[in-house]
Amino acid sequence: MMYIWKSVPEADEMDIATLQEQINVNSILANILLQRGIKDFAEAKVFFRPDLKSLHDPFLMKDMDLAVERILQAISNDEKILIYGDYDVDGTTAVALLYSFLKTLHSKIDYYIPDRYQEGYGISEKGVRYASDEGFSLVIALDCGIKAIENVTLAKELSVDFIICDHHTPGEVLPPAVAILDAKRKDCNYPYKELSGCGVGFKLSQAICRKLGKSEDILYPLLDLLVVSIAADIVPITGENRTLAYFGLKQLNTSPRPGMQALIMAGKLGSDITISDIVFKIGPRINASGRLEHAGASVELLISENLIEAEKLAKAVDIVNSTRRNFDENITREALEMIATREEEREWNSTVLFKNDWHKGVIGIVASRCIEQYYRPTIILTESNGKATGSARSVVGFNIYNAISECSDLLEQFGGHKYAAGLTLSMDKVQEFQERFEEVVKVRIKEKHLTPVIEFDDEIKLDDVTPKFYSILKQMAPFGPGNPEPIFMFKNVYAENISVLKEKHIRFTIHQEGQDQSIVCLGFGMADPVKDQDRTTLGLLRSKIRFNMLGEIRENVFRGNSSLQVYVKDIKFD
Template sequence: MEYIWKQIPRSNEAKIDDLKKAINVNAILANILIQRGIESFDEAKYFFRPSLDSLHDPFLMKDMDAAVNRILAAIEAEEKILIYGDYDVDGTTAVALLYSFLRGFYENIEFYIPDRYHEGYGVSEKGVRYAADNGFGLIIALDCGIKAVDKVALANELGVDFIICDHHTPGEKLPAAVAVLDAKRSDCNYPYKELSGCGVGFKLAQALSKTLGQDEQKLYQYLDLLVVSIAADIVPITGENRILAYFGLKQINTSPRPGLEALKNAGHLQESITISDIVFKIGPRINASGRLEHAKSSVELLISESLMEASELAKAVDVVNNNRRNFDENITREAFAMIAEMESSRAWNATVLYKEDWHKGVIGIVASRCIEQYYRPTIILTESNGKATGSARSVVDFNIYDAIAECADLLEQFGGHKYAAGLTLQVDKVPLFQERFEEVVKSRIRDKHLIPVIEVDDEISVDEINPSFYNILKQMAPFGPGNPEPVFVLNNVRAENVVVLKEKHIRFEILQEGQKTSLVCLAFGMADKAKDPQQTTKELLESKMSFSLVGEIRENVFRGNSSLQIYVKDIKFD
């Protein structure tokens, strides 16, 4: 796949010079910081030295008083409380966090995770009736519920109160719950709008802790769960999320709860855990249960109190994750074959695929794989309970939720946001939806949306990549949405010592005219990548041709020795 390299406009030189002097960094680092909105000594201090004292007062969130008062009343009356959460990583970590916190001083609680296949996403009628039939007076919904108007109305009829802790965009009407905690409410003045669902649950726990006069330090033991939700749910790692993620990573790396330690062991994660490790190694394992079986087992793992128990649960989760990976690979191959067949007859701006026997639990992953390969808005549908249900994923700057909304008359339900959504429709309407969605996308999409972009922070030379530079650069972590890992371009370089690893990756060193040192580069999956009809990337590198590359600077530690490398994202030959 070809990429456009988009250089982020360089900051004002006077600002760069001022910040460079104020915090004693070089111009490249000062430029990157200013691009992230950090222009003064105080802003740099807040960024580089996160503090839990900077967390916002939870009572700034609309309805927090009502939520705390209702929970305390339930505890006083010894009511049964049901902690209800979605089946994904954000939902299960949120349930594990609030359940564990409340269990520390109140025992009359249970948790409930809806079945992906029989109940679907969000608050279900079955879940509400379960609460009513089993004597629960209060449901606390986490990472869902903001649009559950009918289900909350049913709960009210059955004598069950609701507290909603959600982070999704509300609809036109809010559910008639005792409290609706969601910073995205138009009438909520909470300063930070991008908390995860687990983050909203944490703010509720924080408010309860303050009200009860508890030592807030005890609350911070749950930050390892919170950073997993922040990473896996791809929320911005800015503001309050960055503080929570920073200390959550410290927790998960030094004294994680048994369930997360067991998952680290299952994923063979021995070095310092990063946001990326959570996204690719820990998150999928937690998600696997909800995708193929029942996410209740993920919560049981996350709340387990001994490493022995957690290790057994993690082994079972790992088996499910391996099965998930097999489903993923097989369905992806089938999807690619279907796309190739479609393209043989006409050009498409969007991909909508349906096959009745695809596993519902992995179609979101398959949609992402299709975008990686073909880079256009994609919806993957399968049959579930007699209907077509699907997951949608989008490309940069294209709002797939709005495009789906234009087809609402064909759908039974849909929800989501700019880059990811879910939908359900009658099976016989799939062909009509496919054509309609294609027309909507065709009318909205532009050429720029269909070519993936690599944003480049700054140009750098080989000699400038040294330990002192990297020591400051790595303090900009944790990286993620809103604070991406810096990407650099190196121009006019040549390669030597080119080696192919595992038949698909390339390791090589680069030299640059006028520079004293060389630098090791790793280009994953590029060994056979053709850069022109005649030659592969490997052959062009060996030709000593001059080229430019973009990539991220990483530290390699081997047998106690540390060295810096470039993880290559793309190469362009002169």
């Protein structure tokens, strides 16, 4: 895929010089910090030295006082409390977190995860009736519920109170719950708007601790759950999320709960787990149960207090994850073939595909895979319970939730974020929706949205890449949305010592005129398998032609020896 390179706007020279002097870094690092909104010594101190004591007062969130009051009343009256959560990583970690905390205060606690296939997303009628039939007088919903007006109304009629802890965008009308915790409410003045669903559950736990006069230190072992939700749900790693992710990674790396330890072992992860490791190794394993079977298995794993038991549960989850990968690969291949054969839609600005036997649990992943090949807003639909149900994924800068909402008259249900959404519609409306969605996207989307962009932070010389430079750079972690890992442009370099790894990847060393230092680079997936190598990346590298390269600086530790490498993002030859 061809990429557009775009430089992040460079900070003002005077600002760079001032920050450089205040915190004793070079101009490249000062520029990167200013690009991330770090303007002076005080802000740099907060950024580099996160502190859990700086978290916002949870009672700043609208309805937090009502939620805490109702939960403490339920505990005082010995009522049964049901923790209800979505079946994805954010939902299951949120349930595990709040369940683990409330279990220390009250014995009559249980949890409920809806079945993806029988009940669908969010608060279901089946879930509400289960709560009523089993004598639960209070349900705390996590990572869902903000639009569940009908079923929360039913709960009220059945004398079941609801507290909703959500982070999705509310509709114009809110459900009739006792309390609704969602920083995205128009009437909520909570300072940080980007918490995960699990993050809202943590703030509720924090508020209960404060009300009871308990030390919040008892919550910190729960942060390994919270960082997994932050990473897997792709919320911005800024502000409060960055602090929570920073300490969550510490917990995950030093003292993870048995369930997390078992997942770390299943994923063959090392001792320095990063946000990327969670996204690609831990998150998919937790998600797998909810995608193919029932997410209750993931919650059982996450709340397990015994490592031997957790290892057994993790092995079962790992088997499901392997099955998920097979579904993912097969359906992605079918979807890409379908796109390739639809000549009339080749010039469209969107992709909407339907096949009735595709597995509902992986269609979101398939949508993302299709975007890797055809860079445009994509919706993958399949049949479930007699309806067409789908997952939507978007491209950078395009709000797919808003586009879907303009087709809401054709839909029975929809919800989600700017870049990811879910929807359900009647089978006979699929083609009409496909055409309407394309009309909406064609009007809304801009040319710049249809070509993938790699933003880089600064140009850098090879001699600038030193251990001291990297030691400061890695302190900017955890990286993720809102605080991306810095990408640098290496200009007018050439390659030597070129080798191919596993027939897919390229390893080479770059040199630059006027620079004493060289550096090893790894280009993953860049070894083009075609026979005529002359015009491939590999062939051009071997010709010693000069090129510009974008890459991330990483540390490589081998047999106790540390060296710096560059992970290549893209190469452009003259």
